[in-house]
Amino acid sequence: MNDKELTRSLGNCLDQLAAGEAIAACLAQHPEQAAELAPLLAMAVELGSLRGYGLSEAARRRAHARLLRAEVDRNSRDVTHGWRFGSLAVSRLAAGLALVFACVVLTTGMVAASQPGDLAYPVRTFVERAPVLLQATAEAKATVELRIADRRLADLETHLATKGEIAPAAIEALLAGDRAAAGRADELTQTERLLAASRVAAHAVALTNLARSAQQPLAEATLQAAAVEAESLAQHLERGSESEDTPSPTDAGPTEPPAAPAIGVPPASVTPIPESQAPEASTSAPLPTSGQPTRRNEMLSATPVPGRRATALAQTATAPIPTDTPQPSPVNTATNGPDTPVPGRRATALAQTATAPATVATDTPQPAPVNTSTSRPDTPVPGRRATALAQTATAPAPAATDTPEPSPVHTPAGGPDTPVPGRRATVLAQTATPAAAKSAGSSAVGTPLAP
Amino acid sequence: MFAAIDDAQVLSVMPACQRGDAGAVARLYDLYADRIYRYVLARTGDQQAAEDLTADVFLRVVQHVQRFKLDSSRPAASVSAWLYRIAGNLVTDYHRARSRRQVVSIEAETPFALAVPDPSQQAERREALERLSGALEKLTEDQRLVVIRKFGDGMSNAQVAAWLGKTEGAVEALQHRALRTLCRLLGAKHGGT
Numbered sequence: 122m123n124d125k126e127l128t129r130s131l132g133n134c135l136d137q138l139a140a141g142e143a144i145a146a147c148l149a150q151h152p153e154q155a156a157e158l159a160p161l162l163a164m165a166v167e168l169g170s171l172r173g174y175g176l177s178e179a180a181r182r183r184a185h186a187r188l189l190r191a192e193v194d195r196n197s198r199d200v201t202h203g204w205r206f207g208s209l210a211v212s213r214l215a216a217g218l219a220l221v222f223a224c225v226v227l228t229t230g231m232v233a234a235s236q237p238g239d240l241a242y243p244v245r246t247f248v249e250r251a252p253v254l255l256q257a258t259a260e261a262k263a264t265v266e267l268r269i270a271d272r273r274l275a276d277l278e279t280h281l282a283t284k285g286e287i288a289p290a291a292i293e294a295l296l297a298g299d300r301a302a303a304g305r306a307d308e309l310t311q312t313e314r315l316l317a318a319s320r321v322a323a324h325a326v327a328l329t330n331l332a333r334s335a336q337q338p339l340a341e342a343t344l345q346a347a348a349v350e351a352e353s354l355a356q357h358l359e360r361g362s363e364s365e366d367t368p369s370p371t372d373a374g375p376t377e378p379p380a381a382p383a384i385g386v387p388p389a390s391v392t393p394i395p396e397s398q399a400p401e402a403s404t405s406a407p408l409p410t411s412g413q414p415t416r417r418n419e420m421l422s423a424t425p426v427p428g429r430r431a432t433a434l435a436q437t438a439t440a441p442i443p444t445d446t447p448q449p450s451p452v453n454t455a456t457n458g459p460d461t462p463v464p465g466r467r468a469t470a471l472a473q474t475a476t477a478p479a480t481v482a483t484d485t486p487q488p489a490p491v492n493t494s495t496s497r498p499d500t501p502v503p504g505r506r507a508t509a510l511a512q513t514a515t516a517p518a519p520a521a522t523d524t525p526e527p528s529p530v531h532t533p534a535g536g537p538d539t540p541v542p543g544r545r546a547t548v549l550a551q552t553a554t555p556a557a558a559k560s561a562g563s564s565a566v567g568t569p570l571a572p
Numbered sequence: 573m574f575a576a577i578d579d580a581q582v583l584s585v586m587p588a589c590q591r592g593d594a595g596a597v598a599r600l601y602d603l604y605a606d607r608i609y610r611y612v613l614a615r616t617g618d619q620q621a622a623e624d625l626t627a628d629v630f631l632r633v634v635q636h637v638q639r640f641k642l643d644s645s646r647p648a649a650s651v652s653a654w655l656y657r658i659a660g661n662l663v664t665d666y667h668r669a670r671s672r673r674q675v676v677s678i679e680a681e682t683p684f685a686l687a688v689p690d691p692s693q694q695a696e697r698r699e700a701l702e703r704l705s706g707a708l709e710k711l712t713e714d715q716r717l718v719v720i721r722k723f724g725d726g727m728s729n730a731q732v733a734a735w736l737g738k739t740e741g742a743v744e745a746l747q748h749r750a751l752r753t754l755c756r757l758l759g760a761k762h763g764g765t
Contacts, residue, residue, distance in 0.1 A: 128748040132729065135747075139726070161751040164758070167704065171724035174613050175606045176623060184605065184627040185598050191634045192594035 130154045134162055237280040237288025246273065246294040253301070259308030263301070267320045270298030274327055281331055287340040292328075292347050296354075299324055303354040306361035318358035325351035576731060577603055582647040589637045597637075601630045604652065608659050610724045615663045615716070617698070617705030625666060629659045649735050660713065667709070707757040715750035718743055 134147035144162045148155040176184075228241075232248060235241035249269055256262040273295035280288040299321045306314055325348045332344035581603060588596030608629050613622035633655070643650035708716050717736065721727045722743075727735070733743045 124745075124748070128744050131748050131751070132744045135722075139728075160755045161748070164751045164754050165723055167700075168719055168723035168754075170700075171610050171614055171720065172726060174610055174619070176609045176626065180623040180627075181602075181605065184601060184623075184630065187627050188597050188601060188630055188634060189594050191631050192592065192597055195634055196592050 127154055127157060131158060131161055134158055135165055138162065138165065237276050237291040238284070242276075242288075242290055246290065250298075259305045260310070260313045263305045263309060263313065263317050266298045266301040266305075267317060270295045270302070270324060271320075273298060274324055278327070278331065281335070281340075285336055287331075287335065287343055289343070292343065295324060295328075296347055296350055299351050299354045303357045306358050309358075309361075314358045314361050318355045321351055321358060322355035325349075325355060576727070577648050577652070579647045582642075582651050586637075586640075586642050586647065586651060589633070590640070592638075597630065597634055600633065600651075604655050605630070607652075607725055608655055611656060611717075611720050612659055612663055613701070613705070614708055614720050614724060615660075615705055616666060617702035619698075621666060625659065625662050628662055629655060632658045632662070649737075652735060656717065703758060704754075707754050710757055711750050711753055714738075715746050715753070718746040719750045719754070722747060 130151045134144075134151065137147045137150075138144065144159070144166065147162060148159055151158055232241045232245045235245045249272065250266075253262050253265050253269070256265055273291045277288055277291040277295060280286070280291060302317050302321060306317070309317065328344050328348035328351055332341045332348060335341040335344055585596050585600045585603065589600055605626055609622055609626045612625045612629075613619060616622050616625065640651075640654060708720070711719070714736065718732055721732050721735065722729070729740045729743045729747075732738075733740045736743065738746075
């Protein structure tokens, strides 16, 4: 007999017992398995005694009471837990916001207080250029760019003063601002360009001064190179103004444009020039040469303090200029003369700058104090753009006496026909020293200066 | 035989229990308390402990009912299985705690026990229950559940099979082995009959 048959027989017997039959009756149906089924059925009957057990009413009431208390406690806990969870969530949110705020404040503070050499300094230079994007006009953009460049210059000066080393990032940011301003030269008016040029030139002067004070040759060279580039940018701005006002060759002729007389070469009779120098006047004035430098170059080279703007200009001017460049034809000089600069040539611009103010200097009965100071080119000049510009505007006064007398063609025709150099000088002078400029402008032709 | 608890009864109670309805928990207790009580009594052999543990089972239900996931395909079976699992854990804890300390039964001195008209009959009955519960503890959980649900609650093999998720043949085999083990453990008395 196997287990399966016994299991089946047990199942049948248990069903019969559940139906109310007696054990003996079940065993009688399975006589061959009775010996094995009997104890199993007896155990099943004993287990059936469990049915007689049940909870008393007292136990039920106690259980109900306990469950009720537990349910109330749970509900109150849920409320408290919900409140606590909500409070915790709010607290976490507030803490997170506070953390974010603190991070923002700290980061902003770090960035704002960063100096050249700090990790956050590039971020600062980048962020501080953001206001440029908010400006609508080119003038405003250029103004902001230059203001930012001023900050970079201040950073550079501070860094150099405190740590004794240059900050390439600041230099690059400074030049970037100047480049951006110069890049908008075409969109600016003449006055705006000249103002921007004066600021960029001031950067060049400051960089030159810093180069002089630099302890290391590499730093000096870097700063000097930056100064040269800044000066070049300033000249770009200045040339932009000149090229805008420069009449085209077809326009420039013996006839005098209405704007030309504003700032022009005075009549020959006004400026007594030694006869012996007359032949050189028409040839040396437009283009400087090494042998016969322009008045501007003379002035700059005569300036004893290197590192000033004049020095930078001299360096810039002398480098690209061919020394043996022939002079323009007398006709050109006479008709267009300084009014026709060599495009892209520093020498021509400088020549124009140097030549034109001669009128101012010579026409002025009583030279302004600036004239007096610039009449002594050996006097050290403070490294300020204003002074340098004034110097630029008025320096040729004493040089005018050294300048050979312009050719007759040049003097009367070129005078009113050369508005740009004179205007530039006057405006720059106006920017630098209004009093001197005023006197210069009024003494030149008596025409009010254009704004 | 006790009336089986159908799915509709469970579905009318459990959602309310999960919402924190104290009355629903009381109804759930009324539905399952006797079955749980017999299971606990069969394993402990102590009526007072079985009553307390039965109440504890439903206290656990109160604590955890919100996290219980009702099987919508067989709600009654899932709730019942959950309750028996809680009861089994509490009984295990009860036996573990009881084995650590010297237990002095004071049941004979309780007013409830004294109220029984025939103390000797009560003692004999208690002794038989303790022996049975001791033997039941030697079974596997499936064997124990089969014999308790079948002989204690009067369920058929089909009901037990459905409740455990097994076949009727498996349930018959489990009950056969369980009865044979109990006979061997309880030995002399049943072997002689």
